[in-house]
Amino acid sequence: MRKFGLFGLLLAGLALLAITLTLKGWVGTGPLDAPVNVRIAEGATLTSAARTLKDAGVITSAPRFIRLAQLLGRHRPVMAGEYRIPKGASPREVLRIIQAGKSVIRLITIPEGMPSIMVHERLMANAELTGTIPVPVEGSILPDSYSYDKGEARKAVLQRMQDAMRRTLATLWDDRASGIAVKSPREAIILASIVEKETGKPSERRMVAGVYSNRLKTGMRLQADPTVIYPITKGKPLGRRILRSELRADNGYNTYARAGLPQGPIANPGRDSIAAVLDPEDTKALYFVADGTGGHVFADTLAGHNANVANWYALRRKRGEM
Template sequence: MHRFRWLTIAILTLVLAACSPGAPKDAEVVIPPGASIAKAGQILEDAGIVSASSFRNEARFFGSKDPIKPGEYKVEKGMDAGDILALFQSGKTIQRLVMIPQGMPSIMVWERLMAEERLTGEIPVPPEGSILPDSYAFTTGESRAAVVKRMQAAMDRAFDELWAKRTPRTAVKDRNQAMTLASIVEKETSVPAERRTVAGVYTNRLAIGMKLQADPTIIYPITKGKPLGRRILRSEIQAVNDYNTYSMAGLPKGPIANPGKASIAAVLDPEANDYLFFVAKGDGSHIFARTLAEHNANVQKWYALRRERGEM
């Protein structure tokens, strides 16, 4: 009896091997959520990799009971039905990523997603400040709307966690104010160690009703956050709108970019300092001042140095 059983298995193995030649080429296939063995087999056959019957038979007679997992897989040349089944059950999918850097405005997030040819469907420009900057995995054929939903859900989780840790020093009263100020901080400094200091400056200004005078708020209504590509005009500095913090006191009506977690955390727990001014040193960092006289001296000093270096 045992001999008969092993003989049967041996015969089946030979038959299946004969009917299941290795994949003729490297190929990439997408297994949708909820796909059955039969569906996966048909996808493989349509791609010219192995026959659907070979894949089904391999799963029926020799495969484990582990489910196949959805995602995009690379099937390498020479893999037989059994190898492919094991691959699908392992969940070792191709990791395609779309990266959203800190401070990227939503119009550029939209352009990046629309330029990704492996994604599908149309989307509107996401609301500013709703996307958490990070790298996001996606599958070929996935909808852009689904990717945006993950990005926004990540921001919701991050904000809720940070909001719960806010300190009494913060000047913001709600999420919109927090995202708005965080987006300004994000645009004003690229130095991680400065974020809480810059947030402290703006918190101090808001406390005494002083204009924020943040250059990125001048640019946002003009370009929606994209680089201006030239010097700011006097007329643009004087423009009156819902964003320009040179022509109004207080915060703009909304965010001017998508801030990262560090900038959000900075405005929710700003540094306790008495600075009211800062000027760029030309290397991405800034020098801070408490008085206008001190600030003007810093401006003259650093502008002179930057002119010497040919930066201005």
């Protein structure tokens, strides 16, 4: 009896040791000495995922990981995606990551008012995307942040940007105010691109849109400096003052040279600028000039505008800018 009791204690001790080692192997520190990204393929099973994890150095043994996952893990399917596995992640933590489906999010951001030539440069400069694309049609892209997968085609990412613009423009056009100056969605994009370039203050967008709408309705020239710059740089910063000869150039874009809208957009306007053009401020203002604080001061009459311009020049001289 005594021998049997000692044997039983030995078995119990061995069982406890096995359990301890098993738990340690499940919740203990993993082999990664630095974070790593791992892609789990579409349709992957626990077995194929384990092989991927082993090849990436995330786990030390695929069969052991599978056994422990089946014994101690949550019985959920693994999810396809790219995952960021932290340094020293335990097998339990790794399984939870690939079951949760919270894959790595990659974003490419197109700021409001970015011209298409710079959108093209940004997409082509992203080394995680593949393939080539032409410079997109100006005004066809909705500025926003877009997610993408590593290795995805640039063409597919660009298509999402353009689809987003089509959907947004259609929705906003359907909700447009009555009596607005623009007669079509394309005209809305053209005028919105000017509004986008003329003010960096969100609170001014509807007012600037109101001024330009008033000018269009009365046949006045828009006289928007960004329309002079666009044919020269395709929307990139000019980096110098506009030349007198450039103000006179009649090239289809220059709104100093002729009345009406330019022949096309001069940038990719954001949602708020499009919305402003389709529901502009109800104002009598026909003029505006910088106020020295990043915004503008507006005037209904030329006399009022000239006074505002004089104040602006006086401020610039005081600052040593003139």
